[in-house]
Amino acid sequence: MARLILVFVFMFSSIFINILVISPLHLRKTSSSVGDNEGTYRLPNNTKPEAYDLFISTDIADGVFDFSGVVKINVTIIEESNQITLHKYGLDIQTADLTSTEGEAIPIHPPQYDLRRDFVIFKTVNDIFAPGETIILEIKYKAKLREDNYGFYRSHYYIDEENIDDGFDNIITYGKKRWLATTHFEPTYARRAFPCYDEPALKATFDIQISHSSNYTAISNMPQMERKISGSRAITRFQQSPLMSTYTVAFIVSDFSYKEKIGSNGFRHRIYAQPDKIDRLTFVLEKSEQILTTLSNYLEVNYTLPKMDQAAIPNFPSFAAAMENWGLITYSRPFLLYDEEVVIIISHEFAHQWFGNLVTPSWWNYLWLSEGLATLFQLIGTDLVQPDRQIFTKFVRNEMHSAFLYDASFRSQPLNAYKESPAAIKADFDDIVFYKSSSVLRMFMHAFTENSFRKGLNAYKAVTDIDLFESLERAVKEDGSLDKEMSVKEIFSSWSDQSGFPLLIVTRNYSDNTIQITQERYFHEAKHAEANLTSWWIPYNFDTANNIAMNDTRPDGWQKEPNPKLSSQRSIKTGHQTIGYFLMDNKLDSIAFFMMNEITR
Template sequence: MATITYMIVLLLYMMPRVTAMMPEGRLQATQVKASDNSYRLPKTAGPISYEVYLKPDFESFTFEGDVKIRVQVFEDTDTITLHSNRQTISNITVTNNNEVILSTSEANIDSEKHFLVISSESKFLKGTEYTINIAFTGILSEDMNGFYRSSYTIGNEIRWLAATQFESTHARSAFPCFDEPEFKAKFKITIDTPPDYHSLSNMPTPAASEPDESGWRKYEFAETELMSTYLVAFIVSDFESLKSNAPYSFSAWARPNAIENAEYSQTIGPPLVNFYENYTGIEYKFPKIDQVAVPDFAAGAMENWGLITYRETGLLYYDGISTESNKKSTALVIAHELAHMWFGNLVTLQWWDYTWLNEGFARLFQYLSTDTVETEWRLMEQFVVDQQHTVFANDALLSAQPLTSESNTPAEISAKFGTITYSKGGSVLRMLRHILTPETFQKGVQRYLTTHSWHNTVPEDLFNALEEQRIEDNINTHHPVHHFFEPWTIQPGYPVIKVVRENGKISVTQERFLLKDNENSELKWFVPLTWTRESEAPEGFQSTEPKEWLHPTDTPTELNIEISPEEWIIFNNQETGYYRVNYDSESWRLISDGLHANHDSIHPVNRAQLLDDALNLARAGKLDYSTALQVTVYLHHDHDYIPWTAALNAFSFLDRRLTNDQGHTDFKDYVLSQLQHVYETLGFQEQDSDNQVTLLFRVSVLTWACRLGLQECIDTAVSMFKQYQENTENKIPANLRRLVFCTALEHEGEEEWNFLWERYQESIITTEQVTILSALGCTKNEELLKQYLEKSINSNSGIRKQDAASVFSSVYSNPDGVATAFDFLKNNFNEIANNYGGMNAVANSITGIAGRLTTVEQVNDLETFINANSEALGSAAESGRNAVEAAKADVEWTSKHKNGILTWLRNRQNSGDGSANIVINITVITTAFLVALLT
């Protein structure tokens, strides 16, 4: 028997509320260093099963535990390496057939890579099974990662709970383990639970043990099926549950004073599970689904198998208080997490380089599945403006990363969970679905999931399954799936297709679309082309299978399309392709005229596409703003939420760039003139007949009208707020609450701000709290904004850490708060890191501020700050430098394009066009109506 020296690094976090005391006898740590630069575990051994025991203590905020790991050795080795982080290890024993191979009270840790290295003088032999027992202690931290503590209040009583968040590299913070997705194993969890608490985990438990003399009970959960460590979960709380009427165990859990608001989650959840079972042809594999609303939760939600965890705003819907947007978000988040039961849990990415295999599928299917339950929401149309248009902006930067890209360190892995992975992943899969047809795509996905159930995959596994199905169904794409689709996953960015009509012929070319017009890229793609001519509209837009392909090697490609000289043609039916389209000037003229003449003949998604493409092509210098803005002129006739969402999103950039310019008034007048008809139609009064899309549209239109200074809108909102302030029984409709609060605070004073802050402190409803927090940043009072920002880094203010960053964004999103937020950032970035969630949060704050800077002096100030604090900023410094470059580009854009935009706006005013320079006189809302509304 050999005895070897081990060591561990103890990482203790300072606790703002309580100083946590670790049990006596912890090890003295000495460092070891892994021999190479890889953060990946060696493949010499892997786990078969775990038995995990944990005992949390809510007085010291610590936990003790031990883990028994049955491992198999794949090749002869003198070391077995696994992960451990933030634990004090008191003993390690390794046995083989009940014979002790080694036993030690010391541990060897590479603290940077979180490696726990178990060494033996005699080799661990290939093909042999060993059992590793490790006893340890840890801290229930407040950072919302690993095994952490949370709390809520009933009356004046603080009630504690402990929850987990392991994705992507935090299971190692709860117990030593092989913390990589490829190392699947079975888990048997036992939680020693304090009096008056109960425990939940991935699997059910027959019953808790009888309490011991101190009232503690053991919850021994059934062993799981094969799963990755990041999907393990457990919660110790006094939550109450709400069960659905599903024929299987489907429950929601929340604090006792909120559980009744889980009813919508229980209504929509079972039909979503049924959708996934029917779509995939595979039944749900675990015996239960518990959904838990955790008061402090850094992510939006987490797909732990059998125990899905959420922010309260992701699971709870408060009828009469939550907005229609909240309801939509709740449905989509639940659908997203349930999709992961198949896409991620049953079939799991091999490594985080391929995070889009999990998240891209979940993002697409959250819309596809919910669309079958909430059939009137037009979710597949909303997908385009919610997801594809949003990610187009990030993916148009030269610094954009491809879907499949290398990740090694925990920080690099964390960075994979961004817009590119989710929204681009979902968008390119949507494109592939239309290329192959929805039917073949579904059968190919079924083939992929069935073949690889319980295993790990790489993108080639998906491509192969879809290709086999394509061949079987005789779908002619001219190329194998991996051939035309792989470039969309391994290359950053996306193309813009240039369509040119000349002498009755139509030719197309492609180039990478970049927002900076002085940047070049040689990247090309296989681009599926669809189009509709005016004579084919509106039916032609329904055809989304490729009519032709544009190849990466093509020079201008002539298309065989017969078209009359005065007929418009629009490419990319329903914007199913992940690309933009530009046209020659005559084609743009015909499209603009067509929108004016009969916009309803053009699919609403394609109207959204035309608006988004035109304004972003102009932003990138690829189209004159006079042409792009001419496309928007028809909007005062359009009463559809989808194209208006695209227009207002694109207008947001112009609004920010022109905010501090004298010409901003001309811009505001033009947008208000376009909004006139929909404003009059929608008004402030909600109707019983309003569907979800109408409710969302009203909020959007009223928000812009009030923000751009329409006095009628401002007066109505302020009056509604004053009625509410005088008597909170005068309810403001939930959907209008944020708009009313923000408008009132922008135009009123300190009394109104203090009133709303008191409402925040009194509220126990998370969605209401979030609404108020976003509105409190709307004031023009600089002193109040300073105080508000200070509250975000004060642990005693009542603002939860998960919401602190939203305070900062609410202030810098206010044009009058940019300078205040910038000063706060410069003076408090360390406190921001501590309270917002680390240097990633600081990086996000810098990026957010940078997008609001409008002068050279401000940008130079930001650059000076980053350079002066580069070492202290750490990982945020690089993000800061990228943000500075983006801010410089924005300022350069303003100097280059501003005059052209303002000239066009003033020419429209001077031309006497009926859609511009209109004095909006709203007579629809009468005095009698206002009195009725406000009382």
């Protein structure tokens, strides 16, 4: 869906002004957000996981949808307590045992369930744990592979597939059905596969084993350590993972084939798909290796896992094209095998290996940090490996415009929008999180200079927006790319902590030869009372009539004051190359003509 953004250039005397225009007729309303009205959904802070040892057994090869599991969790006590609270959903717990690290049994009551919050609570009979203690919780459970494409779910494809029109405009697929089991855990669906601490900040290591038909293979985030075959069964064991969030864990049991490429340093790329689709993977494999290397070099941070697997899944969550599971990225089959935009999609998921997996937001209100940076780096990665695509031009015309449409409603939410319930969290995967955040980040990449921005990201190791601001602050002050009296936190938070975006209004006073800039929040509906209650730090550029530096996107100044006045002896362009995330209007007596800027990084 292409939307055209036109930049108007108004000429009068020696003054040029770039204006971004959006027709209100094409603006759409946002739906009301899903609220959290029933108390906290957060786990208590009294314990945290250190390590998971997970064993899953499935007979998906035979079309059996029941599965069983055993999970052992090494739990560290944070606050004095006699209970452990985990997440679980749709799992039938058979037994639960608690032991000390020396193997001594610790008596516990039968588990209690809080169905509204997906909690399972284990309380001791007598013991009270002290901070710093480590205990081991072992849970045996049973469940069914889900049908809704979330959690640990079943999927299928057809051998000798044939699509036939039934005469009523319905396409029916015939062939031999082949089953597979796969996962999708983001944002809150790991709890549907095993009991766990299903919050992004509660990272732990994972040792995973899967029992399955010997005719099938199992893959996971880490490389296979061993595969033991006994009759018709196999047990595949994987290497221990680094510290991971539960939503980035993944495993697949299937009869997929793969195409492989081993790099000069021994690094392994594999792409898995149903056997009759393997011939479509050559281009994807070649570009995957190129993109991962390019992003590693650009960020100057190595990809940290020993392999990269990708898989084309026949049935996939409807709202997603792919999922960035660490070291095992899953894709909706059409997007990986048939989509001409596959390089963009791969770049986005690969960017998540740094932004989201290695550096993980502490809670979902910071989702925009990982999704915004991944969307920005899908542009950078694609531009570096396919520079002829003019990917930034397309971004402005499509995704950035989409963010404006979404953000022009008084119901729009800030980037930092705190939610707790699974329904509210899922609803936040919207144009604000993906496209507004990447547009704002792109604006600051230019305002702070690309080198300083990259240096800040290189040092960004923690999990909140403040951590990012502090990393950028150090970088811009070291490089001198921001005035010493200015604060990255103050500038950036004016965009992340409030809804909407600014409309700049520019007027010329001919009597004193000045230009006056005012700003207000833009609404596509009737002007709202909040229009004049918010303001943003806005980077702008000055040009003279004889020196128009369109390729220099460093700001000459920042607009925050309500009514700054500027000398009209110079021309003003508020954001070269359509970099800024704002609109501009003018009250100037001028002659207008059209000009489309070539958008570059």
